[in-house]
Amino acid sequence: MGFIEELEEKILIADGAMGTLIYAKGVPKGHCYDELNISAPELIAEIHREYIEAGARIIETNTFGANRYILERYYDLGKRTREINLMGAKIAKEAAKGKGVYVAGSVGPVTRVWESEPSFSPSDLRSIFKESISALLDGGVDLIILETFTSLEELVIGYKTALELAGEDFPVIASLSFLAEGRTLMGVEPAQFAHEFQRLSANLIGANCGTGPKPLLDTVRRIGKIFSGFISAMPNAGFPNFSDGRFVYPATPEYFASFAVRAARSGVNIIGGCCGTTPEHIRAMSRAIEKVRPVKRKIITFYEGKFPKPITVPRPLPPFVAKLKEGFIFSVEIDPPKGSDVSKIIEQCNEFGSLGGSAVNVADLPMAKLRMSALSLAIILKRETKLDIILHITARDRNIIALQSDLLGAYANGVDIILALRGDPPSLGDYPFATGVFDLTSAGIVKLASAFNTGKDTLGNPIENVTNFSIGVAFNQNAQSIDSEFKRLEMKIRAGAHFIQTQPVFDPQTIDPLVEFARYRDIPVIATVMLLSSVAQAEYIANEVPGIKMPKSLIQRLQLAEDPEEESINFSIGLISELMGRVNGVCLVFPQGKFSLVRGLMTRI
Template sequence: MAHPFLERLQRGPLLADGAMGTQLYERGVRPEQCFEAINLRAPDLVVAIHRDYILAGAELIETNSFGANRMKLESHGLGERVREVNRRAVRLAREAREITGIPVLIAGAVGPSGRILAPIGTVAPETIRDVFREQIEALLEGGVDLLIFETFSQLEELRQAILAAREVSDLPLVAQMTFAADGRTMAGHTPDVVVQSLAELGVDAIGVNCSVGPRPTLAVLRDMVAANTGNIPLSAMPNAGWPTVLGDRVIFGSSPEYFADFAQEALELGVRILGGCCGTTPNHIAAMRRVLDTRRGTSVSSGAAIRVEERVRPVTVLAPEGPTRLKQKLGREFIISVEIDPPKGLNPQKAIHGARMLRQSGVEFINVADSPMARVRLSALGLCYLLQHEVGIETILHLTTRDRNLMGLQSDLLGAHALGVRNILALTGDPPTLGDYPHATPVFDVDSIGLVRILTNFNNGMDAGGASIGQQASFTIGVACDPTRPDLERELERLHAKLAAGAHFIMTQPVFDLDTWLTFMRKYEERYGPLGVPVLLGILPLQSYRHAVFLHNEVPGITLTEEALDRMRRAGANGRAEGVAMARELVARALEVVEGIYIMPSFGRYEVAVEVVEGLPRKRIRGVTS
């Protein structure tokens, strides 16, 4: 499996964020409060801190989950809410990423249990491992990209946390310990012993965080470099000096400029991951950002470093006259499309970055969702235009009738056609009650069947009322179908009505067993005759057993088979690889049954879509793939 974090490290040093806890304190949270409970009580505050770090130039942000294990949460009466607190922590980090539109990595932060292990303490290692496993599973379910273990002072406790992670996940692991002023851990371990022990556990990066400030951290790093014979990436995230109490406030003395000097020296030692711990602020991260950019000759755009080749805009402008490229290839070539959700904020950079990566991997079409789950996002039409003009990849616009009256719907279609966005997936849309504004007024002047009729009218040169629009449009019309729906009779009737209204192709909801689609298609043909249009099968690569259970039980329109659930359960820590394997097996069976696929990667992990399509045949001639 390809891990974006590991691929990013290969390109050079990476900048992480700074402190979360002291930022919450600076913004009004009292030190005796549970900082992780702020995920539930004041989520906007957590999102704001994440956002400030991203805009300061961080390429990796940590979830507000440092102390969100059962043992620490119990002291605040939250011991039974481990899953909720950790999942919310990931959700808030992802929210900040969506709002900024910048493709940062999200690390699940895991701190120590706060207990002393036996034989000195009373807690058995197996108990500690269970505690960490519970927290890590919740972070995985939320969709983290990697895990960071930080501020551990007991090597054996860190070992148990790493073993717990390896039991349930194959995500990259960063393991960091904290050292006292004498350069040793609380238990007396030296940096060379720490490096050797963690290297044997197969972690992906080893480092030091917290401790007593930048200068002692550099001394520890020098010893780590000398002991790092395996050339494992090193990380460093020190405190902003030693804290002092001034009145009723805790003050950290190291300035952003001092951290810039630290970053320079750490980079010269070969450190690959830089960030900050207690007392550091977005200003500290911005200062280190400038050092990294100066060293590697890049610049900052919208708060995050972007490689020069990723900033170059292609000259391709897709505004086809006549049939779209999709229409020309349907039924002649095996279609591969990947779904991208627009950001929740103003910056489309993450979506553009993902589309560019997919295009370079051979994907020819991008589906752009229209505020899925009734949550406010950047205009799907606007993103389609940007992707076509900046990436040079043809899009399929999901267009819902939920938010537009009959007049606005037709105006948007005219605008889409003029902008060259002419592949339309006609949808009714999720009701507002599912989303952020449950009291918003839905429109639904027409449903998806009515939208297909409007599109067909446009292709005949008329609007919905029969008035001329000057010339015939060239929309390629897609419709959705859910073969897993319990009420198959209604789904069959609606699909037939959509096809009768003039649809050109079908896109299914996610399917996890080809027989599900074959059974539905057989029932349709028995009642209405052959479908007569190409079908793109929905493929959703699963990430873990928890992810599978969540989708099956909580996401409308997604129903997994018992076999799929069982395979993900048995996969354990190899859930991501198993999810890709299942998707590839399904596609292999589907090659001679359907005319294409569209992949819905969860959590914006477009590299998973690349894994699924790698090596697939791209041509179809008289039903034979090549």
């Protein structure tokens, strides 16, 4: 009797977590667990035997992350991709020999959520999948399981690649990882998943990881109403708690036994476990459904019309973006104080407004040096001035949860203009041992704010109200690879950026390529203009501050001047007059304690 034929007659129990047991047996996190197929094959074989003894009828190879991209990028093991997969299959086949147990070749996703680079074309993904799956098939696996995917498109590519290599009749399980809210990290819903694989005439799909038994069962029940083939369910053992240096999962074997019965009665055909599950969980489930027969599910017929395209209503331009397109604006960049007294900053900003200024850029810990929170200062300035407040948001200090939380808090306080930045690394600052977070790139922050502007969070879950952020991004016209800089800018614009702000400009011609780029796309540009107080400051910036190119002629001009500050103002006025025909506004940057330079420029411009 073949695998598919047996599924018609029985509910099959799959094994549980591999990584959890490897970790429990003393291999630290950070080690390449897939590589253990070569360096510690007996350890992997022991885990397989433990699951088989517990009642598993399907065991998965220890190859979840064994694709060329992951192995090379994180472990410098790309050249051993075939060897690792082949050994993984052989170890599992040997453990299952003569025991009536099927071996599933485990294939995980290539891409990682929120990795903006590198990007993979469909042909790239097919090539990577082909290498891993070919080795698993050569090792003799009985089926392939594509598991813990979040992207439907990538899963479909992996599925088609597996069938091309193994044949249309070879068993392939396609499994997505859903969160408790019922969507994957990429926003895929169960109905969308089921509908797509029903269209592909697939035999086996399911859900694994992501959540514990209850929400995962809710998800597979939704899948089972649309998909007419076999379904697998492999939940985590709840949400882990980090205690005494180890991750501890709360769900007991008894709870999993109850889950297995409910899953079987819901028409699930393959039941196993994912993160945190052990042979004891598998043993409990095996015993619980030993005499339970497969249940035929009631299928609801869907057709294309059930999935209408959403109607998009054009949204008005955010107010600040409309203002940029209507005329030329002056803004000034303010660093938060190194203490808690903001009275002088409020005074300076109000004076700037009276001199014709429109907006204030609030920097987010520039050069990674300790200062007051940029968000707190932005909220205060929004309350105490009549200026537009441009809040700089960096990826350095906050994870993806905190970034979303702070953005919603900013919007609730009227701060609705942001400049998305990567942020200077902590190594540059006064706490070089601090940890940089960098969950997202600057393009990721743009995507996040753009999602809020559609009434959803970054995972596609609805929020209670729609925001209307004006989203700005930075551009370094002095980048060593200007082509790469433009590619990153294009990515940010596609993610939803509304305006561009440059690095300090000293020669208008240096931003002419950007001006043409932005004009073609109808994106406003703000040029940064740096005011200088001395020759020493100019030489320091020219030689020690990254990302800025200052012409030697300007330094010489300051050296010859009787009053360098006055000469800097004169130079900046001439520069701005040339920029007015090119850009939509300027952002004035001045040395600490030298607001007089801004005053001098604004009274004469």
